[in-house]
Amino acid sequence: MANTNWTDEALIAGIQDGGSAREEALKRIYLLPGLREAVHRHVLDHGGSRQDAQDIFQEALVLLDRNIREGRFEGRSTLSTYFVAIAKWRWVTIRRQQGRYTDLAPAHYDAEVESPEAEAIRTEYRELFQEALGQIGDRCRQLLQLYQLDHSMEEIAERMQYSNADVAKKEAYRCRMRFRELLETNPAFAALLKNM
Amino acid sequence: MNTAEQYFEQIERYLQGKLPEADARALEAYMDTDPDFAALVQQHRLERQGLELLVERDLLGKMQQWDRETEIFQQTTQPSRGVVRPMRWVMRAAAILLIAFGTYWILEQYDPASPETNAPITSVKPEIKPRVPTVRRSKPTPPRQAAPAPGNEPTSDIAQQDPTPSNPAPIEEMTGANAPDYAALANDFFREQDFVPPKGSKGGQAGSAAYNQALDNFQDGKYNDVVSKLKPTLGSGTDALQQKELMALSLYKNKQFDSATTYFREVAASGKQSYAQRAEWGMALALLNQMPTKKPLFDRVMANILNNPQHLYYEKAKSLEERLK
Numbered sequence: 001m002a003n004t005n006w007t008d009e010a011l012i013a014g015i016q017d018g019g020s021a022r023e024e025a026l027k028r029i030y031l032l033p034g035l036r037e038a039v040h041r042h043v044l045d046h047g048g049s050r051q052d053a054q055d056i057f058q059e060a061l062v063l064l065d066r067n068i069r070e071g072r073f074e075g076r077s078t079l080s081t082y083f084v085a086i087a088k089w090r091w092v093t094i095r096r097q098q099g100r101y102t103d104l105a106p107a108h109y110d111a112e113v114e115s116p117e118a119e120a121i122r123t124e125y126r127e128l129f130q131e132a133l134g135q136i137g138d139r140c141r142q143l144l145q146l147y148q149l150d151h152s153m154e155e156i157a158e159r160m161q162y163s164n165a166d167v168a169k170k171e172a173y174r175c176r177m178r179f180r181e182l183l184e185t186n187p188a189f190a191a192l193l194k195n196m
Numbered sequence: 197m198n199t200a201e202q203y204f205e206q207i208e209r210y211l212q213g214k215l216p217e218a219d220a221r222a223l224e225a226y227m228d229t230d231p232d233f234a235a236l237v238q239q240h241r242l243e244r245q246g247l248e249l250l251v252e253r254d255l256l257g258k259m260q261q262w263d264r265e266t267e268i269f270q271q272t273t274q275p276s277r278g279v280v281r282p283m284r285w286v287m288r289a290a291a292i293l294l295i296a297f298g299t300y301w302i303l304e305q306y307d308p309a310s311p312e313t314n315a316p317i318t319s320v321k322p323e324i325k326p327r328v329p330t331v332r333r334s335k336p337t338p339p340r341q342a343a344p345a346p347g348n349e350p351t352s353d354i355a356q357q358d359p360t361p362s363n364p365a366p367i368e369e370m371t372g373a374n375a376p377d378y379a380a381l382a383n384d385f386f387r388e389q390d391f392v393p394p395k396g397s398k399g400g401q402a403g404s405a406a407y408n409q410a411l412d413n414f415q416d417g418k419y420n421d422v423v424s425k426l427k428p429t430l431g432s433g434t435d436a437l438q439q440k441e442l443m444a445l446s447l448y449k450n451k452q453f454d455s456a457t458t459y460f461r462e463v464a465a466s467g468k469q470s471y472a473q474r475a476e477w478g479m480a481l482a483l484l485n486q487m488p489t490k491k492p493l494f495d496r497v498m499a500n501i502l503n504n505p506q507h508l509y510y511e512k513a514k515s516l517e518e519r520l521k
Contacts, residue, residue, distance in 0.1 A: 023258065026255065026258070027258070027262050030259055030262055031262060031266065058259050061259065062252050062255055062256070065251070065255060066251070070213075071213060125242075125246070126249065129245075129246030129247075129249050130249060133246070133247075141250055144247055144250060145250040145251060145254060148244070148247045148248065148250060148251050149251060150212070158434075159434060161434055173201055173204060176204070176243070179246070179247070180239075180243060183243065183246070192242070193235070193238070193239060193242070
């Protein structure tokens with residue numbers, strides 16, 4: 001049943017619950033009046049274009065979702081403040097990557113989004129991951145996405161039409177090993193592992 | 197479950213923070229003593245970061261879908277131009293006539309030099325220029341087929357398209373005696389085999405028992421049966437999209453175009469490309485049946501299709517556009 005009383009707690013619980021509850025909560029945040037405008041205003045005021053602003057707004061939702069799922073949001077501020085903080089942090093990071101030094105004043109962001117190491121890996125090895133994901137097949141991609149979103153094996157079995165949770169588990173393992181093999185055959189990934 | 201799988205599961209649970217505290221500490225202690233195991237955990241961590249791309253891509257697709265839904269919703273909640281605009285013109289004309297008559301009356305009352313007999317107001321009726329309708333009826337020609345080929349889906353994402361509509365012709369220009377027979381035009385372009393496999397064929401996607409039964413009913417022309425059969429379970433199950441599509445088609449066949457549009461729109465917003473593009477075409481035809489009232493939304497949906505040459509129904513939409521010129 002749709003949640004009509006969207007407090008911060010309900011939104012967080014929705015994202016952590018996964019499935020349709022997560023989607024509904026994220027949609028609610030995405031369409032929250034004033035939130036998009038706040039992010040756009042910040043980016044436009046700090047040297048960005050409208051397209052930059054929209055990209056940052058969307059990236060902020062991706063990061064918010066990930067942080068909440070991984071239990072990194074500690075509830076020290078409201079969710080919308082946290083969201084804007086993530087967007088500001090993201091914009092500062094991008095400006096720095098573009099060689100435009102931007103001072104990291106506390107006013108810019110009060111959210112720890114992810115470690116610089118994880119950020120670097122995600123950016124630098126994005127293509128590498130994408131290439132491997134592109135080769136594992138539709139079924140495996142769908143299964144691993146559900147798995148990554150913490151769906152139970154029973155749910156995965158139902159959604160993917162496997163006969164039971166054990167079969168789903170075997171398939172998840174098989175898909176994951178396929179992903180691993182594809183990564184391991186890539187010299188760039190091997191180098192990354194070696195240097196860690 | 198073999199040892200490798202057990203390790204795998206243990207590491208996954210550790211990285212997900214689901215391992216009991218004591219087990220997590222034990223695993224960390226083991227990592228300290230075995231560099232190979234520590235490297236394996238690190239590899240898991242990296243892979244999980246890579247898999248986040250799947251979640252990210254899915255979420256970005258959803259955001260575009262939400263933007264699109266919101267735009268379409270805003271479009272449909274705007275007052276119908278077909279009704280409001282002529283009313284505005286009538287009111288404006290009435291206001292001008294009222295002011296003209298009032299001015300005339302005042303001048304007549306207060307100007308002693310005014311002649312007793314003035315020319316009647318009707319003699320100053322404004323000249324109305326005849327308008328050429330922008331849409332003319334043309335002789336129907338069979339549309340070209342562009343059957344969707346499973347597994348041959350274009351890579352461009354429909355949800356990423358800019359749905360900027362072309363400047364629509366004013367509604368009032370389309371309501372003249374020369375307006376086309378939209379229903380007949382839609383009928384020319386609607387091909388059942390574009391949406392469902394013909395009866396007895398091996399094509400199509402197998403769905404649940406309920407869906408397959410409903411499909412049989414549809415192919416037998418029992419559209420009311422399809423609606424009543426699908427309604428209780430609609431939106432659930434793994435074949436939810438197929439069910440919604442069949443529902444939309446049955447409503448279309450029943451000439452319930454408004455309801456059909458709603459279901460087509462839901463399927464179009466699903467992000468599943470072949471379904472979404474088929475639903476967009478269905479939506480365009482349902483809206484065509486409701487012309488000129490639904491012209492703004494019709495133009496928008498058509499623009500979506502026509503802006504994407506990879507769209508499965510691009511050729512058909514082009515052909516329809518030609519016929520509407």
